[in-house]
Amino acid sequence: xxxxxxxxxxxxxxxxxxxxxxxxxxxxxxxxxxxxxxxxxxxxxxxxxxxxxxxxxxxxxxxxxxxxxxxxxxxxxxxxxxxxxxxxxxxxxxxxxxxxxxxxxxxxxxxxxxxxxxxxxxxxxxxxxxxxxxxxxxxxxxxxxxxxxxxxxxxxxxx
Amino acid sequence: xxxxxxxxxxxxxxxxxxxxxxxxxxxxxxxxxxxxxxxxxxxxxxxxxxxxxxxxxxxxxxxxxxxxxxxxxxxxxxxxxxxxxxxxxxxxxxxxxxxxxxxxxxxxxxxxxxxxxxxxxxxxxxxxxxxxxxxxxxxxxxxxxxxxxxxxxxxxxxx
DNA sequence: ATAATACTTGACAAAAACAGTAGGGTTTTA
DNA sequence: TAAAACCCTACTGTTTTTGTCAAGTATTAT
Numbered sequence: 352x353x354x355x356x357x358x359x360x361x362x363x364x365x366x367x368x369x370x371x372x373x374x375x376x377x378x379x380x381x382x383x384x385x386x387x388x389x390x391x392x393x394x395x396x397x398x399x400x401x402x403x404x405x406x407x408x409x410x411x412x413x414x415x416x417x418x419x420x421x422x423x424x425x426x427x428x429x430x431x432x433x434x435x436x437x438x439x440x441x442x443x444x445x446x447x448x449x450x451x452x453x454x455x456x457x458x459x460x461x462x463x464x465x466x467x468x469x470x471x472x473x474x475x476x477x478x479x480x481x482x483x484x485x486x487x488x489x490x491x492x493x494x495x496x497x498x499x500x501x502x503x504x505x506x507x508x509x510x
Numbered sequence: 511x512x513x514x515x516x517x518x519x520x521x522x523x524x525x526x527x528x529x530x531x532x533x534x535x536x537x538x539x540x541x542x543x544x545x546x547x548x549x550x551x552x553x554x555x556x557x558x559x560x561x562x563x564x565x566x567x568x569x570x571x572x573x574x575x576x577x578x579x580x581x582x583x584x585x586x587x588x589x590x591x592x593x594x595x596x597x598x599x600x601x602x603x604x605x606x607x608x609x610x611x612x613x614x615x616x617x618x619x620x621x622x623x624x625x626x627x628x629x630x631x632x633x634x635x636x637x638x639x640x641x642x643x644x645x646x647x648x649x650x651x652x653x654x655x656x657x658x659x660x661x662x663x664x665x666x667x668x669x
Numbered sequence: 670a671t672a673a674t675a676c677t678t679g680a681c682a683a684a685a686a687c688a689g690t691a692g693g694g695t696t697t698t699a
Numbered sequence: 700t701a702a703a704a705c706c707c708t709a710c711t712g713t714t715t716t717t718g719t720c721a722a723g724t725a726t727t728a729t
Contacts, residue, residue, distance in 0.1 A: 352597070353600060
């Protein structure tokens with residue numbers, strides 16, 4: 352259940368590649384395509400959305416490519432996925448402006464809403480920079496320690 | 511993003527109806543259908559899965575219907591959704607026995623895994639009983655207080 | 670200038686997943 | 700023994716997903 356679309360997945364991976372070139376080197380679609388094994392044409396669609404959303408900017412012509420529009424620690428995973436897949440809305444009655452018809456079943460309504468908020472909060476705490484450092488943990492979620500165990504993280508530098 | 515299928519949603523709502531009759535009164539498909547506005551035929555599919563999974567049992571013949579197989583505080587939302595939608599697997603490479611091919615992209619791999627675990631943990635802490643009482647909160651997630659604010663819960667009984 | 674590089678855009682199509690219907694059972698009890 | 704109620708499989712229409720294709724436009728090195 353709850354599968355993420357390939358657009359969302361590829362989008363994050365593409366942003367990761369672009370972030371690696373930041374701020375010196377523009378990264379071309381072709382490079383992303385080769386490194387992440389996604390077709391150029393498909394990436395074009397994805398990067399177009401991310402560009403319109405202001406997350407990246409493009410430089411045309413020879414030597415061009417894509418560059419982050421702001422630093423990697425200012426770009427959350429949530430902001431990437433929101434552009435590519437829309438907001439987290441586990442049920443149609445949680446769609447933006449979607450007036451829930453059956454208020455009597457509000458019990459489950461609140462449940463899905465709470466879960467959605469939990470997911471969103473999690474994704475907001477994780478930035479591209481965290482992703483690159485392999486150093487991400489849930490702020491609103493599990494305890495740091497538990498998280499680190501659960502995802503088998505390399506330990507952070509000790510004082 | 512991350513939409514829940516109607517099967518999952520209806521399943522939880524159906525379980526909620528069945529729980530309301532527990533332990534005295536078997537609840538018929540027809541009753542669930544009317545109260546939750548879902549077709550009988552569709553509910554049959556859903557309840558069939560839940561029965562095979564051992565979450566409910568059925569009583570045939572006149573006066574029959576469905577009954578919880580164990581008490582409402584022993585049935586988590588996670589267990590219901592797992593039967594109807596399969597395990598939380600945000601990406602195909604997190605499918606059970608799905609060997610992830612591209613280990614180099616393991617950075618995102620761990621991210622999706624962590625998110626999935628977060629969701630699963632959340633859903634495991636909430637039981638049908640919690641749902642019926644309108645009294646659910648995230649164990650692994652937000653602080654109780656914050657949660658209550660965020661989902662605009664009716665306050666619990668005061669001592 | 671102009672060729673090469675690289676991004677831009679919109680239309681379209683195959684495939685998978687989803688949502689639900691149809692129609693024929695079987696079992697139990699009043 | 701008939702009615703109530705569950706049981707099971709197949710099928711189908713729709714939507715979403717996952718891309719491809721083709722024809723651009725903009726920029727820069729030479």
